[in-house]
Amino acid sequence: MLNEVIAILPEHLHCIWRLPEEDDDYPLRWRLIKSHFSRSIEKDERISDSRLRKKELGLWQRRY
Template identity: 35%
Template sequence: MSRYIRSKRYGGTFFFTVTLKDRHSSMLVNHVDLLRESVRHVKSRRPFEIVAWVVLPDHIHAVWRLPKGDNDFSRRWQLIKILFTKKLKDKTHYKSSVWQDRFWEHEIKSDNDLRAHIHYCYLNPVKHGYVLSTCNWPYSSFHRDVKLGLFDLHWNGLLPNE
């Protein structure tokens, strides 16, 4: 059995997939307000930049950039998961464990790699059939990036040169 070794790079940029135990749940979008509160709280104490983020019913894809001299993305995810679970249990009296124990991480190594993972985040709701266009999925940093002029509202996953 192979043993996965997480990146130790300080100040790196990383792509993550974080998943609920129940892959048929819609808990994340049903309680997106609790997730947002949890992320804000952790971010205020352990800063990181959200480069891209999409919340789907049962999983999250995110691209984060950590501060220089910091490589502890695992603790950040742990705190987000703990806080979301606590808030969920307080609000709904949910009794079971919510998250899969682990998460998947990929260290971004180039501009092309970064662009591909941002696109992956933004196209994921379309891929799963939740919407026909990225602009129709409300639980994504895509809308922030449109306001910043980084994407056109009607972006379809292709750049002009592609």
């Protein structure tokens, strides 16, 4: 059975998923999805000094 579907578009994303019965850590799941995706793209974007200090990529908003 498919547990998640993700469509990443230039300005936003759509995601349908089902957390395991014993797992209700929604923020952790989002962080893992965003981290996995971010590591799979080229590293040539321009990143602000503020984001560099916080070790953030410019791809995502600071909140989920």
